[in-house]
Amino acid sequence: MATKTTVPAVEGWFNLATPSTDGGQEQPPALLGSRCTTCGTFAFPKETFFCRNPECDSTAFDEVPLSRRGTIWSYTDARYQPPPPYVPADPYEPFAIVAVELADEKMVVMGQVVAGVDVADLRIGMDVELVVDTLYEDDENEYVVWKWAPVNA
Amino acid sequence: MPEKIAVLGAGMHPWGKWGRNFVEYGLAAARDAMADAGVEWSEIQMVSGADTIRNGYPGFVSGATFAQALGWSGARVSSVYAACAAGATAINAARAQILAGLCDVALVVGADTTPKGFFAPVGGDRKDDPDWLRFHLMGATNPTYFALYARRRMELYGATEADFAAVKVKNSRHGLNNPYARYRKEVTADEVLASPMVADPLRLLEICATSDGGAALVLSSMEFARARGVTSPVTIDAVSTVTPRFPNTVIEMPNFSTDSGVSAAVVGLPSFRDSIATAAYEEAGIGPEDVSVAEVYDLSAALELDWYENIGLCKEGEAEKLLRDGDTTIGGRVPVNPSGGLSCFGEAIPAQAIAQVCELTWQLRGQADGRQVDGATVGVTVNQGLFGHGSSVIVSK
Numbered sequence A: 001m002a003t004k005t006t007v008p009a010v011e012g013w014f015n016l017a018t019p020s021t022d023g024g025q026e027q028p029p030a031l032l033g034s035r036c037t038t039c040g041t042f043a044f045p046k047e048t049f050f051c052r053n054p055e056c057d058s059t060a061f062d063e064v065p066l067s068r069r070g071t072i073w074s075y076t077d078a079r080y081q082p083p084p085p086y087v088p089a090d091p092y093e094p095f096a097i098v099a100v101e102l103a104d105e106k107m108v109v110m111g112q113v114v115a116g117v118d119v120a121d122l123r124i125g126m127d128v129e130l131v132v133d134t135l136y137e138d139d140e141n142e143y144v145v146w147k148w149a150p151v152n153a
Numbered sequence B: 001m002p003e004k005i006a007v008l009g010a011g012m013h014p015w016g017k018w019g020r021n022f023v024e025y026g027l028a029a030a031r032d033a034m035a036d037a038g039v040e041w042s043e044i045q046m047v048s049g050a051d052t053i054r055n056g057y058p059g060f061v062s063g064a065t066f067a068q069a070l071g072w073s074g075a076r077v078s079s080v081y082a083a084c085a086a087g088a089t090a091i092n093a094a095r096a097q098i099l100a101g102l103c104d105v106a107l108v109v110g111a112d113t114t115p116k117g118f119f120a121p122v123g124g125d126r127k128d129d130p131d132w133l134r135f136h137l138m139g140a141t142n143p144t145y146f147a148l149y150a151r152r153r154m155e156l157y158g159a160t161e162a163d164f165a166a167v168k169v170k171n172s173r174h175g176l177n178n179p180y181a182r183y184r185k186e187v188t189a190d191e192v193l194a195s196p197m198v199a200d201p202l203r204l205l206e207i208c209a210t211s212d213g214g215a216a217l218v219l220s221s222m223e224f225a226r227a228r229g230v231t232s233p234v235t236i237d238a239v240s241t242v243t244p245r246f247p248n249t250v251i252e253m254p255n256f257s258t259d260s261g262v263s264a265a266v267v268g269l270p271s272f273r274d275s276i277a278t279a280a281y282e283e284a285g286i287g288p289e290d291v292s293v294a295e296v297y298d299l300s301a302a303l304e305l306d307w308y309e310n311i312g313l314c315k316e317g318e319a320e321k322l323l324r325d326g327d328t329t330i331g332g333r334v335p336v337n338p339s340g341g342l343s344c345f346g347e348a349i350p351a352q353a354i355a356q357v358c359e360l361t362w363q364l365r366g367q368a369d370g371r372q373v374d375g376a377t378v379g380v381t382v383n384q385g386l387f388g389h390g391s392s393v394i395v396s397k
Helices: B022-037 B063-071 B085-097 B131-137 B143-159 B162-178 B189-194 B222-227 B272-284 B299-311 B320-324 B341-345 B349-365
Strands: A003-009 A028-037 A063-064 A071-079 A095-102 A107-111 A127-137 A141-150 B005-016 B046-050 B076-080 B103-112 B196-200 B213-218 B234-240 B293-296 B378-385 B388-397
Touching: A071 A107, A071 B143, A071 B196, A095 B143, A107 B076, A107 B131, A107 B378, A141 B341, B005 B022, B005 B085, B005 B222, B005 B349, B022 B103, B022 B213, B022 B349, B046 B063, B046 B085, B063 B076, B063 B103, B076 B085, B085 B103, B085 B213, B085 B349, B085 B378, B085 B388, B131 B234, B143 B196, B143 B299, B162 B189, B162 B299, B162 B320, B213 B222, B213 B349, B213 B388, B234 B272, B234 B349, B272 B299, B272 B378, B272 B388, B293 B299, B293 B349, B299 B320, B341 B349, B349 B378, B349 B388
Parallel strands: A003 A141, A107 A141, B046 B076, B046 B103, B293 B378
Antiparallel strands: A028 A063, A071 A095, A071 A127, A095 A107, A127 A141, B005 B213, B005 B234, B103 B213, B234 B388, B378 B388
């Protein structure tokens, strides 16, 4: 079977893991946010033409990788198949969803939890890290998205 | 403080899953509201529609759609969309014109027809729309967000599954005799806790359904009301339509993230949901201690508990006690959702915030048969629309 092409399910929101060019460690995946060049406010997804801070009228932003680790702010799951445009597995497999606090950015970011981890395995305050994983597939491509995985799970 | 305006009439089409054109529900509600007010359609000077995106273009311009259904009369017209807050925003559009002296009497209408199951985003490939993307990239439905709050409540304040079930049991009793409610069946805590888990820790019977329905109000200046011989009408004393303040650090539907708190103080900043009713209380010159009845947006049974605190009925972390003590049950200190709430109605988005005011109008008039809060004099509604639309209305008599 031919290998499928890995395609981000959304462009420019996260990096895939990148192999090092000099034989060193692989660069892990990360969400790509924006940081205001004037006041330092982060945003995810990226802001490109306004800063959310009402005290700041900056129009210049750097694209920055966000913290790859955070702690669970809250969690739940999706026992029933979400409606389109979600592309479910067939048969449908329930999955967990977390909202994760990123300490450096002082913000909370959501995402699915990797397969095989359910709500019974999760706790508020638990450390999680970002991975890139399959969201859905078609005949040619594997579409990937960011997900969260318990650290040391 | 702004002047009060009068609620001359209230009307609703029963909530349900009727599958008919939304205009039909709005029209029925409008006619009931005008009959209740004793005002003819030809006298209405302004029509304020609460929009629905779910029913195509006629829904996007609902003010004109309802006006046409009633028969073109040359009235001023306004159509507003603010998701779940659309009804309160439409009320405020009419109120602002009345208070500005641009019109004396206005009709506010909202109605919706909804598909079965989870609310889904607008169709098409919409990769620049966060509401579309949250379904596509995360499978995050509305109950996902409700469940995040519910789990947080359990963690922070010791809420239990039994507490969430007790909210549902209370509301199901409240709505039993409400002729406009869709679900009029008493449920037991055991039945709630035996219903399927949808989004842990929330179960099917703890999550509000999506419904068809319509609600309408006839609003007027106090002078117009007096001229009609209505000397002591229910009045609207405040309408809050505030946005959050930056940084909003609570995850909000349909977003992927919160604001970042690195560049501004978070400590001491009221949460968005706290700020909504606070703005209404300030505008009305009253406080939560003056409230005798409340209609809050119980998208989930757990969220009703959050609202108790957000509208100041108790301190943070004390909502479970308020519930367990029976304070929010009819007959208690400050009954919440005597209509049965979204629990008994299901959500008909543009109609819902108007329906909250209809219920409080009947409560304050003493006309809420079978669910009357005795001696109610001040009522508050609260609700929140997608992306940051606050909504709270204070009525008194």
